[in-house]
Amino acid sequence: MAARLGAQVTIVDRDGLGGAAVLTDCVPSKALIATADYMSEFETAADLGLHLEDAAGEDVTDASANLAEINARVMGLAGQQSEDITHRLEADGVRIIRGSGRLVSPTRVVAISSDGEEEVLDTDVVLVATGATPRVMPTMEPDGERILTWQQIYDLKSLPEHLIVVGSGVTGAELAQGFLGLGAKVTLVSSRERVLPAEDQDAAEVIENVFRARGMTVLGRSRAAGARNTGDGVIVKLEDGREIEGSHVLVAVGAVPQTRGIGLEDIGVDLLESGHIVVDKVSRTSVRGVYAAGDCTGVFALASVSAMQGRIAMSHALGDAVAPLRLGAVSANVFTDPEIATVGLQQKDAEGVTTIDQVMMPLAMNPRAKMLGISEGFVKMFCSKGSGIVLGGVIVAPRASELIFPIALAVQNRLSVDQVADTFTVYPSLSGTVAEAARRLHQIAE
Numbered sequence: 460m461a462a463r464l465g466a467q468v469t470i471v472d473r474d475g476l477g478g479a480a481v482l483t484d485c486v487p488s489k490a491l492i493a494t495a496d497y498m499s500e501f502e503t504a505a506d507l508g509l510h511l512e513d514a515a516g517e518d519v520t521d522a523s524a525n526l527a528e529i530n531a532r533v534m535g536l537a538g539q540q541s542e543d544i545t546h547r548l549e550a551d552g553v554r555i556i557r558g559s560g561r562l563v564s565p566t567r568v569v570a571i572s573s574d575g576e577e578e579v580l581d582t583d584v585v586l587v588a589t590g591a592t593p594r595v596m597p598t599m600e601p602d603g604e605r606i607l608t609w610q611q612i613y614d615l616k617s618l619p620e621h622l623i624v625v626g627s628g629v630t631g632a633e634l635a636q637g638f639l640g641l642g643a644k645v646t647l648v649s650s651r652e653r654v655l656p657a658e659d660q661d662a663a664e665v666i667e668n669v670f671r672a673r674g675m676t677v678l679g680r681s682r683a684a685g686a687r688n689t690g691d692g693v694i695v696k697l698e699d700g701r702e703i704e705g706s707h708v709l710v711a712v713g714a715v716p717q718t719r720g721i722g723l724e725d726i727g728v729d730l731l732e733s734g735h736i737v738v739d740k741v742s743r744t745s746v747r748g749v750y751a752a753g754d755c756t757g758v759f760a761l762a763s764v765s766a767m768q769g770r771i772a773m774s775h776a777l778g779d780a781v782a783p784l785r786l787g788a789v790s791a792n793v794f795t796d797p798e799i800a801t802v803g804l805q806q807k808d809a810e811g812v813t814t815i816d817q818v819m820m821p822l823a824m825n826p827r828a829k830m831l832g833i834s835e836g837f838v839k840m841f842c843s844k845g846s847g848i849v850l851g852g853v854i855v856a857p858r859a860s861e862l863i864f865p866i867a868l869a870v871q872n873r874l875s876v877d878q879v880a881d882t883f884t885v886y887p888s889l890s891g892t893v894a895e896a897a898r899r900l901h902q903i904a905e
């Protein structure tokens with residue numbers, strides 16, 4: 460974008476264009492989960508009257524996942540996307556230096572290329588977008604063989620017999636269900652009472668019930684103290700003394716920003732104790748001319764928000780029209796099955812607020828859901844009492860990430876529940892429940 464606005468741009472990047480989002484985090488995890496979703500279809504096919512038969516005419520109920528093939532495809536996709544990004548940037552005239560960057564002043568970056576050459580880059584503007592890396596606990600040091608971070612699972616050549624997932628936040632929950640869907644035995648260790656503690660609690664309850672119904676062992680209120688590779692397996696020790704034996708453990712206990720040792724503090728950039736860079740709504744740091752975007756700021760750890768912060772920073776720095784970051788309209792999705800999609804104001808914000816109305820419509824009553832064999836899930840919508848302006852929503856459904864868009868449009872453009880309700884939906888369609896939720900809110904607001 461900065462190049463298209465006329466700036467001369469150099470990117471210094473260590474691990475590959477597209478960053479962790481493309482190479483190790485979003486893209487590979489979502490590709491692996493898409494494969495697991497296909498596997499799950501086999502399990503429910505019989506409910507729709509479909510039977511796969513072997514040559515002898517016997518019902519086939521099991522499909523098997525070849526993790527080496529799946530991982531090869533997933534990593535191929537990630538590599539291809541990184542290459543596409545590289546070509547697009549080169550076509551826009553961006554210079555790319557493969558290596559590490561360090562700020563020595565607000566207008567000077569030292570780049571050390573992968574072959575060890577040092578180059579001094581003088582600049583008017585710096586954008587720091589160094590991302591974050593998996594949090595490592597000293598008692599559960601990843602070894603890349605049996606004790607794994609989410610970035611190491613793509614090196615596995617065969618499906619873990621019994622995967623223990625430590626951490627039930629978004630990454631832990633998504634990958635636990637992904638591996639369960641591929642056929643691994645999975646135990647999810649959650650330090651909180653319920654999985655996905657930061658999500659809408661009605662949504663998290665649906666997901667936890669689905670996890671258990673599909674055979675995952677979910678250990679709530681169980682904090683892992685350490686993990687040990689025994690050579691042919693792992694033992695995860697819980698703080699209460701229990702021990703769980705498995706073949707592998709995936710540690711998904713959060714991420715830490717990559718902001719230390721790159722000169723930020725030396726030039727006066729304010730960091731939080733957590734290491735995140737302090738930024739304002741147009742991505743400015745405390746030092747003039749130095750901007751920051753993405754997970755290194757800790758504003759909202761999403762690829763979409765990171766990209767928006769970067770675009771805003773460049774518009775601001777180059778004097779283009781700029782609208783400050785609006786977090787109240789961010790759409791996010793948890794790629795479990797069913798998915799949880801959210802936008803804008805959430806239940807925890809509405810709790811005890813008398814000026815907000817809300818409704819929750821189960822999907823099970825929707826005719827399309829019945830046809831598709833969907834029995835779990837719901838649409839929840841929040842609006843401002845009186846004006847009926849849509850403030851936020853939650854959808855739990857297959858492909859909720861696609862279904863949330865009408866609510867996101869309404870939140871972004873301050874549409875009223877009546878405007879949503881009066882919009883035609885296709886019959887039969889899952890989006891019919893979005894319109895129905897809006898209609899119910901009209902009745903409540905009267």
Ligand SMILES: Cc1cc2nc3c(=O)[nH]c(=O)nc-3n(C[C@H](O)[C@H](O)[C@H](O)COP(=O)(O)OP(=O)(O)OC[C@H]3O[C@@H](n4cnc5c(N)ncnc54)[C@H](O)[C@@H]3O)c2cc1C
Pocket residue numbers: 471472473474475476477478479480481483484485486488489558559560561588589590591609630717721752753754755759760761762763764765
């Ligand atoms: C498992 C998982 C799944 C996710 N799925 C989704 C999803 O589906 N949707 C979504 O919106 N978000 C998702 N996220 C979040 C998303 O991945 C991050 O928000 C996003 O990667 C942040 O982008 P970024 O540009 O800040 O950092 P990154 O993508 O981490 O990129 C940072 C880049 O900086 C480089 N770098 C670091 N230090 C230096 C240095 N000193 N010199 C040079 N280069 C350096 C790194 O090599 C890297 O290329 C997921 C996260 C995880 C962990």
